[in-house]
Each structure stands twice: as C-alpha cells, then as structure tokens.
Amino acid sequence: MTGNEPFPRRVSLARQPTRRETGDAAVTLYQVLDDAGLGDIRPVLDDEKGVPSIRLHSIDAEAATRLGHLVRKGTEENFLLVDELRRAVRAHDLDDFPAPEVCGAKIALGEVSIRTANRLACILGAPPGLELDETPDWPESKEVYDRLDAALRASDVGVFVGMWLHSYCRRCEGDPAIELGSITVDVARRLLKALQGAACP
Structure with missing residues (x-):
C-alpha cells in the first residue's frame, strides 16, 4: 500500500433485511407516529444503494420537537x-457497585470488586462463609465468580447477564474485578425484584 488508498469498508456478515421486511417496518413506524399525532412524518423506503433502508423526509422544527418528546x-x-x-444497591451497602445507567435500549452495569461481588452473591441467596484475602488471588476470584453466577441464575437473572472475570494485574496493580454486562429492561426488573426481596443489613 502507498498510504493513499482509502481504508477498506467494514463488511457486515449479519443478515440484511429484505425489501419487503424493510417496507413493512416503515409502515409499522408510520402507524406508530400517526397514532402519536405525528402523521406528517412519513418514513420512506429507500433502496437506491442496494441495501433497503428507511428514510425520514425532511421535517420542520415543530415536528422534530414533538418526535423528541415522544x-x-x-x-x-x-x-x-x-x-x-440505584436505591436498592445503596440499601444493601454495595459501596463500589457502579451506578446503573440507561444505555440505549439497555441498562449498563459495570465492574464490581471481588468483595462486593461476593456480598452480592450472598444477598441473592448464596451461602455465607467465604473468607477473602485483602487482594484475592485467582482461585478465590474464580470461586466468587462461580458463586455470583449461580446466585444470579437461581434468582432467574444470571442467564441473561454477561460476566467477565478480570484477575489481579501486577503490572498495573489493578485489583481483581468482575465485569457485569449490559442487561435488558426485563432483566433489570428481575434484578430489582431480587434485591428488593432480600433482607437489608
């Protein structure tokens, strides 16, 4: 390469919707907008570039404001x-539990320390008794990971929660942690119900 070539385009291997599916989606979107009093916003099927998509025609400031409110x-x-x-997390004194945040259509969680993860497992029904070192090593961290995973699954939450175990890093002196992935609104409701149903300290 000479350095002047354009960057190659990323190719998606995901299945692309058909023209009919895209058209049906445009009709559905229009029906929702019309029901909300936004019938002047008309989704249009656009397949000029070979891949069918939905385009909204130009709308004025008033329509854009109403769409934003919707x-x-x-x-x-x-x-x-x-x-x-957030209130349920505070009620259980999970001090370093990250504040859940709305992220698109999901709710983002984040990293928790091994000690907090162990406490969360106990809150959700795991048996107590695991003593942790100040800086848990890999076997301890993995045991806490397994305990939390089992407790989440038993409360009908965990099968829908992605979890990653990060071990202690001597180079950066980063403490071990468990990363909890983003969850759907339905799973967030189940987690909330489990926390609210557990006894607070």
Missing part, C-alpha cells in the same frame, strides 16, 4: 427503573 416519553420508564436499582 422518544423521551418512551424511555422515561427506563430512567425510573435505573433510579430504583
């Missing part, structure tokens, strides 16, 4: 759910 109203419930999750 989207915000649709996500209000998610923000209320996140607030309840």
Whole structure:
C-alpha cells in the first residue's frame, strides 16, 4: 500500500433485511407516529444503494420537537427503573457497585470488586462463609465468580447477564474485578425484584 488508498469498508456478515421486511417496518413506524399525532412524518423506503433502508423526509422544527418528546416519553420508564436499582444497591451497602445507567435500549452495569461481588452473591441467596484475602488471588476470584453466577441464575437473572472475570494485574496493580454486562429492561426488573426481596443489613 502507498498510504493513499482509502481504508477498506467494514463488511457486515449479519443478515440484511429484505425489501419487503424493510417496507413493512416503515409502515409499522408510520402507524406508530400517526397514532402519536405525528402523521406528517412519513418514513420512506429507500433502496437506491442496494441495501433497503428507511428514510425520514425532511421535517420542520415543530415536528422534530414533538418526535423528541415522544422518544423521551418512551424511555422515561427506563430512567425510573435505573433510579430504583440505584436505591436498592445503596440499601444493601454495595459501596463500589457502579451506578446503573440507561444505555440505549439497555441498562449498563459495570465492574464490581471481588468483595462486593461476593456480598452480592450472598444477598441473592448464596451461602455465607467465604473468607477473602485483602487482594484475592485467582482461585478465590474464580470461586466468587462461580458463586455470583449461580446466585444470579437461581434468582432467574444470571442467564441473561454477561460476566467477565478480570484477575489481579501486577503490572498495573489493578485489583481483581468482575465485569457485569449490559442487561435488558426485563432483566433489570428481575434484578430489582431480587434485591428488593432480600433482607437489608
């Protein structure tokens, strides 16, 4: 390469929707907008570039403002759910549990220390008794990971929660931690129910 070539385009291997599916989606979107009093916003099927997509024609400021309010109203419930999750986490003294945040259509969690993960496992029903060193080593961290995974699954939450175990890093002196992935709103409700149903300290 000479350095002047354009970067290669990323190729998606995901299945692309058909023209009919895209057209049906455009009709559905229009029906929702029309029901909300936004019938002047018309989704249009666009397949000029070979891949069918949905294009919104130019809309004025008033229609854009109303559309923004509609989207915000649709996500209000998610923000209320996140607030309840934060209160439930504080009620159980999970000090370094990351504050849940709305991230698109999901709720992002984050990293927890091994000690907090062990406490969360106990809150969700895991048997107590595991003594942890100040800086847990790999076997201890893996045991806590397994305990939390089992407790989440037993509470009908864990099968839907991605988890990654990060061990102690001597080079950067990073403490071991367990990363909890983003969860759907339905799973967040189950987690909230499990936390609210557990006895607080």
